[in-house]
Amino acid sequence: MRRHLRPSDDQWQPPRRSSIGRTVGLLVLLPVLALTSPMTAEVPPYQAEIDRRAAEVEEQVITWRRDIHQHPELGNREVRTSGVVAAHLKSLGLDEVRTGIAHTGVVGVLRGGQPGPVVALRADMDALPVKELVDIPFASQVTTEYNGRQVGVMHACGHDVHTAVLMGTASVLAGMRDQLPGTVVFVFQPAEEGPPAGENGGAKMMIEEGVLNDPAPDAIFALHTMPAPSGFLAYRPGGTMAGSDGLKIEITGSQTHGAVPWGGVDPIVVASQVILGLQTITSRQIDLTAAPAVITIGMIQGGVRGNIIPESVEMEGTIRLLDPAMRDDVLERIERTAKSIAESAGARAEVTIEPYAPVTYNDPELTGRMAPTLERVGPMGAQIVPAVTPSEDFSFFQEKIPGFYFFLGIADPENPLPAPNHSPYFSVHEEAMLTGVRAMSTVAVDYLHGR
Ligand SMILES: [Zn+2]
Ligand SMILES: [Zn+2]
Incomplete structure (x- = not known):
């Protein structure tokens, strides 16, 4: 893993x-x-x-x-x-x-x-x-x-x-x-x-x-x-x-027909918003002059067919930091960003951090x-x-x-x-x-x- x-x-x-x-x-x-x-x-x-x-x-x-x-x-x-x-x-x-x-x-x-x-x-x-x-x-x-x-x-x-x-x-x-x-x-x-x-x-x-x-x-x-x-x-x-942590995010919405998105909660659109939201942590929220940071989503998985909105989407990524003092803050922002964006759409986000190395x-x-x-x-x-x-x-x-x-x-x-x-x-x-x-x-x- x-x-x-x-x-x-x-x-x-x-x-x-x-x-x-x-x-x-x-x-x-x-x-x-x-x-x-x-x-x-x-x-x-x-x-x-x-x-x-x-x-x-x-x-x-x-x-x-x-x-x-x-x-x-x-x-x-x-x-x-x-x-x-x-x-x-x-x-x-x-x-x-x-x-x-x-x-x-x-x-x-x-x-x-x-x-x-x-x-x-x-x-x-x-x-x-x-x-x-x-x-x-x-x-x-x-x-x-x-x-x-x-x-x-x-x-x-x-x-x-x-x-x-x-x-x-x-x-x-x-x-x-x-x-x-x-x-x-x-x-x-x-x-x-x-x-x-x-x-x-x-x-x-x-x-x-x-x-x-x-x-x-x-x-x-x-x-x-x-x-x-x-x-x-x-x-x-x-x-x-860099210190390295693995990141997993599961977005759970509500399944519906692709032609009737209002019939459910689309986790694919929410996942897209979450990915963009995560990028604002490194570009807009932390002090870039103190130390660089990287948040990458390298895997996104959801759905089986173009006209079916799935129930959930899974994403995996990696977090890289060069200042150990920044870690708690960045992890908290990731959790808050994913959960708040999901909540705003009526979906849920489950965030799991898998520490690899400091x-x-x-x-x-x-x-x-x-x-x-x-x-x-x-x-x-x-x-x-x-x-x-x-x-x-x-x-x-x-x-x-x-x-x-x-x-x-x-x-x-x-x-x-x-x-x-x-x-x-x-x-x-x-x-x-x-x-x-x-x-x-x-x-x-x-x-x-x-x-
Ligand atoms: Zn090597
Ligand atoms: Zn080596």
Whole structure:
């Protein structure tokens, strides 16, 4: 059901071309700027070791990613993937490796040699019901049944990259364990794209099963691939990806002949008025300068024949918000608009909200702390990008503890029009993964050191 209500979640477009162009252009200037940048003076003593260890593990990360890419698994079915992850974490001699969390999730705990805070790093492991059309030797040939249909399965959202990068990060940090002032929790999450119909799963279920207890992380980090040039790092303070709620509205009127509308109450005309009324919430009622909002009706169903006015009409839609504080107000306006318009015609409106995920909200203080880290490790520095309206269930972790979620460009820099996430043509320039490992390792170590 969730899937039905959010068919294109976390499928976003690349940042505007002009901003990428500026970044690539800046690359030429970077060696000069770096000499005078105040960041240069602040490179911590452990950065060179992180970079060396990341370079050592790079080939393995690419191998892992190709293996996972060739064997993609849908949400709550990541059996093989989580087996590969758990075996690797155990081989590193972590203090704890827990499996079977929220079905197929894996959690590893690495206690450093010195006391300090606890930081969590998260990667999602699930693939999508998409048939791969990328011409690579390790392209997915996997098919499976999904919602009663036979579908191809593909890592079309880059979660193979996230998983391999976090496995590599575990290698880097395990190698530095004696020097780490604190604890690192590696969270490998199932079903970010939503569990199959009728099942629970994802970040919310991991939290319910105690992933944020014992040890309790003080902060959590994650990255996500995006179709920007390879190695491009991007982030945004505050609302970064939209909160998402599914919306169902049933309008009940009174059935009559199409030639005699006064003999009943026409729910199709009422539904039309409700749809237009909902659009005035975003365009006329909320403060557009505070944060954008989207209300979409994507499905409308009613009637069987042109000359019969039906008894009822069903509609489904999605609500996307970037400011968590706006949610209660917008939901109340939706309910009031639907019910009042229906009432004015003598019909009834039943409104059901199906929450999917809160706003992916980067804690401003934590973001301010970690932005210099991304600036330091990014081959092109790091850039603040506009918010996007797809959703991401990392937001459930961020509701509990401060979290920072950033983007990693994975497109071939020569490709002017890289395919977006969820496309059957989504492809990865694998050199980007080294930047991913350096970024994840460094945000963790910087955080533990209180930087
Ligand atoms: Zn996705
Ligand atoms: Zn994704």
